[in-house]
Amino acid sequence: MSTAPLQPDAPFRHEIRVGWGDCDPARIAYTARLPAFALDAIDAFWEHHLGGGQGGGWYHMELDLGFGTPFVGMSLDFRAPVTPRHRLVCTVWPQRLGRSSITFRVEGHQDGILCFEGQFTNVFTHAGRLETREPPAEVRRLIEGLIPSDAA
Amino acid sequence: MSTAPLQPDAPFRHEIRVGWGDCDPARIAYTARLPAFALDAIDAFWEHHLGGGQGGGWYHMELDLGFGTPFVGMSLDFRAPVTPRHRLVCTVWPQRLGRSSITFRVEGHQDGILCFEGQFTNVFTHAGRLETREPPAEVRRLIEGLIPSDAA
Amino acid sequence: MSTAPLQPDAPFRHEIRVGWGDCDPARIAYTARLPAFALDAIDAFWEHHLGGGQGGGWYHMELDLGFGTPFVGMSLDFRAPVTPRHRLVCTVWPQRLGRSSITFRVEGHQDGILCFEGQFTNVFTHAGRLETREPPAEVRRLIEGLIPSDAA
Amino acid sequence: MSTAPLQPDAPFRHEIRVGWGDCDPARIAYTARLPAFALDAIDAFWEHHLGGGQGGGWYHMELDLGFGTPFVGMSLDFRAPVTPRHRLVCTVWPQRLGRSSITFRVEGHQDGILCFEGQFTNVFTHAGRLETREPPAEVRRLIEGLIPSDAA
Numbered sequence: 001m002s003t004a005p006l007q008p009d010a011p012f013r014h015e016i017r018v019g020w021g022d023c024d025p026a027r028i029a030y031t032a033r034l035p036a037f038a039l040d041a042i043d044a045f046w047e048h049h050l051g052g053g054q055g056g057g058w059y060h061m062e063l064d065l066g067f068g069t070p071f072v073g074m075s076l077d078f079r080a081p082v083t084p085r086h087r088l089v090c091t092v093w094p095q096r097l098g099r100s101s102i103t104f105r106v107e108g109h110q111d112g113i114l115c116f117e118g119q120f121t122n123v124f125t126h127a128g129r130l131e132t133r134e135p136p137a138e139v140r141r142l143i144e145g146l147i148p149s150d151a152a
Numbered sequence: 153m154s155t156a157p158l159q160p161d162a163p164f165r166h167e168i169r170v171g172w173g174d175c176d177p178a179r180i181a182y183t184a185r186l187p188a189f190a191l192d193a194i195d196a197f198w199e200h201h202l203g204g205g206q207g208g209g210w211y212h213m214e215l216d217l218g219f220g221t222p223f224v225g226m227s228l229d230f231r232a233p234v235t236p237r238h239r240l241v242c243t244v245w246p247q248r249l250g251r252s253s254i255t256f257r258v259e260g261h262q263d264g265i266l267c268f269e270g271q272f273t274n275v276f277t278h279a280g281r282l283e284t285r286e287p288p289a290e291v292r293r294l295i296e297g298l299i300p301s302d303a304a
Numbered sequence: 305m306s307t308a309p310l311q312p313d314a315p316f317r318h319e320i321r322v323g324w325g326d327c328d329p330a331r332i333a334y335t336a337r338l339p340a341f342a343l344d345a346i347d348a349f350w351e352h353h354l355g356g357g358q359g360g361g362w363y364h365m366e367l368d369l370g371f372g373t374p375f376v377g378m379s380l381d382f383r384a385p386v387t388p389r390h391r392l393v394c395t396v397w398p399q400r401l402g403r404s405s406i407t408f409r410v411e412g413h414q415d416g417i418l419c420f421e422g423q424f425t426n427v428f429t430h431a432g433r434l435e436t437r438e439p440p441a442e443v444r445r446l447i448e449g450l451i452p453s454d455a456a
Numbered sequence: 457m458s459t460a461p462l463q464p465d466a467p468f469r470h471e472i473r474v475g476w477g478d479c480d481p482a483r484i485a486y487t488a489r490l491p492a493f494a495l496d497a498i499d500a501f502w503e504h505h506l507g508g509g510q511g512g513g514w515y516h517m518e519l520d521l522g523f524g525t526p527f528v529g530m531s532l533d534f535r536a537p538v539t540p541r542h543r544l545v546c547t548v549w550p551q552r553l554g555r556s557s558i559t560f561r562v563e564g565h566q567d568g569i570l571c572f573e574g575q576f577t578n579v580f581t582h583a584g585r586l587e588t589r590e591p592p593a594e595v596r597r598l599i600e601g602l603i604p605s606d607a608a
Contacts (some may be wrong), residue, residue: 017196019195019210019211020195020209020210020214021188021192021195021328021334021335023329024327024328024329025324025327025515025518026524026583027211027329028526030325031491031495031527031530032325032488035487035488035491035530036488036492039173039487040169040173043171043172043173044169044171057236058171058172059171059179059236062482063179063481068482070484070487070537071487071534072533073531073534074530074531074532075529075530075531075532076530077529078528081586083211084207084211084212085211086206086207127482128482172486173486175480175481176477176479177476177480177481178366178372178374178431179481180374182476183374184336184343187335187339188340191335191336211329214329222330222335222382223335223382225379225380226378226379226380227377227378227380228377228379229377230377321500323496323500323513323514324499324513324514324515325492325499327515331515343477344473344475344477347476347477358543359540359541362475362476363476363539363540364540366476388511388515389515390510390511
């Protein structure tokens with residue numbers, strides 16, 4: 001990627017306490033924990049925006065709101081080790097909203113250092129089914145307002 | 153257990169965000185997540201008391217302070233399902249300190265409801281070795297001050 | 305526990321590959337992985353006995369057979385570290401069947417050494433509900449045949 | 457990707473039992489489990505090729521052989537849901553070996569259906585350090601023999 005992705009002024013932040021149990025014998029967070037942390041951050045993004053805080057997220061979306069957002073792809077670059085020495089601060093924002101898909105960018109920082117960055121693409125579906133659908137109108141509106149743009 | 157265990161006035165509290173990924177198809181946190189949550193809470197207890205906050209815990213203990221506390225036993229009772237609807241508030245306090253062992257009590261509440269409770273026993277060891285040892289004097293002092301007593 | 309629990313002649317065995325990602329910086333399987341391994345072994349026990357092998361287990365029980373077995377308690381003793389050096393062989397058998405509950409014993413061995421042992425108690429429920437029920441008659445019959453007895 | 461990647465005739469296969477605890481409330485394996493499964497498969501690939509079977513893998517590599525292979529990137533496409541209905545068969549092979557890096561391809565199939573596919577890039581390091589190095593000569597030889605080529 002030759003140019004840095006556009007970034008919102010104040011992206012959603014989700015803080016994670018990295019613990020002993022997240023680490024492997026190399027004394028850093030095990031690689032498979034990093035996509036798991038990024039997913040937690042996206043879940044928390046939805047909780048913040050859809051649920052009015054606590055109790056929202058994918059669980060609320062699927063059980064109460066009747067739609068889901070299964071993943072179709074992810075890619076991550078690992079820049080620096082993650083350890084329990086500092087909180088992991090994940091920033092999350094939507095980069096692209098298609099007819100029935102959404103792409104998030106997630107960055108993980110510790111102590112100001114970029115540890116990992118990634119893109120995650122979901123499709124919108126009806127809860128409990130596999131066919132894609134368009135997102136609810138209010139979700140489209142919400143997400144469109146959060147995608148950073150050149151003009152902004 | 154016929155009588156409730158003694159409880160400190162203000163035990164250490166550790167708050168956990170339960171997410172979609174913690175839940176199983178029965179729509180509640182998967183059973184194996186609950187001891188993992190309790191262990192996170194004990195790790196956070198040590199972080200709070202040994203590390204002056206962030207960056208402490210078992211990682212700091214083992215890598216910087218030169219001792220470890222491997223588990224020799226745990227027992228848990230599950231009282232109510234844990235879900236993403238509310239934060240999981242874990243309270244942690246030491247119940248007993250032996251010559252080279254320590255027993256913690258952990259309780260997990262959501263929205264004021266007791267979801268699980270358990271006892272967890274560790275032994276003190278030198279970092280990277282298996283033989284037990286006595287805890288450092290300042291750790292003994294710290295823990296003794298945190299064990300609730302009848303006389304208190 | 306002063307006397308060893310009764311043991312069937314040929315208990316169900318479930319083999320687990322312990323990997324790098326299961327280990328913590330002390331270079332042994334992280335404690336919270338051990339109850340998770342034991343639960344995998346119980347799930348595999350049900351798969352073996354209910355599903356005719358692959359595809360059964362709790363998933364089959366809950367989605368196809370209409371009952372579930374949520375946990376009400378567990379207790380584990382940790383006897384020796386678990387590492388990736390050997391496969392972890394878990395043996396599982398029912399110890400007690402009550403009116404609406406079942407208690408399993410799980411033992412984990414590596415290279416012939418007992419690494420952990422535990423008891424796990426479940427209650428029978430209708431799928432998706434919390435009230436307890438009696439197990440289906442054929443499940444009762446199956447389990448009764450697997451509980452080791454003095455007379456055996 | 458417009459053309460299918462070259463595939464060896466008989467790539468290394470690693471079979472995973474997907475259980476209830478791997479699944480989320482949508483009744484499919486939780487997305488974060490899929491990169492974890494792929495990593496288990498790569499760990500098992502090394503175990504098979506370096507350790508003469510059991511007991512090898514990243515643990516053996518780091519603790520006994522003195523080198524490590526931290527991840528610098530991964531990308532995955534999710535093609536079909538993973539469930540406990542069938543074993544997950546992961547195939548793993550090296551696609552590219554650079555001066556100090558290696559790229560693996562991992563595919564996960566259930567019942568003959570491609571569920572996910574991904575690329576994973578590691579760098580070679582000295583155990584416990586971060587600077588990259590060239591792989592040991594015998595590892596280079598081994599991997600070169602396993603990379604599928606047009607001419608094959």
